[in-house]
Amino acid sequence: MASSKGALFLLLILCSFLITRQFQFHAAVVDDAGKIDCKGKCKYRCSKASRHKICIRACNTCCHRCNCVPPGTSGNYDTCPCYYHMTTHGGRRKCP
Incomplete structure (x- = not known):
């Protein structure tokens, strides 16, 4: 009787461990698959900017928060509404 309770307890712990590991693995896959290359997209987006370093810094901040960058070097904000609606403290x- 005692050994069956112990075996059941060990089985419960093993199942809990395996379920936890599965969720951790799934979360890691979703995080890696859902992110875009902000550095590369912002480099192209700011390639024609007169203040290149400021443009890159702002673009990377927006990209990391919104996980998107509009195509082209300017405009096209309709493809990324989060990017378009982000404002500074001054409104x-x-x-970029």
Whole structure:
């Protein structure tokens, strides 16, 4: 009787461990698969900017928060509404 309770307890612990590991693995896969290459996208987005370093810094901030960057070197904000609506403390558009 005692050995069956012990075996059941060990089985319960093993199942809990395996379920936890499965969720951790799934979360890691979703995080890696859902992210875009902010550095590369912002490098192209800011390639024609007159203030290149400021543009890159703002674009990377917006990209990491929104996980998108509009195509092209300017405009096309309709493809990324989060990027378009992000503003500074002064109410100006933050993202280039």
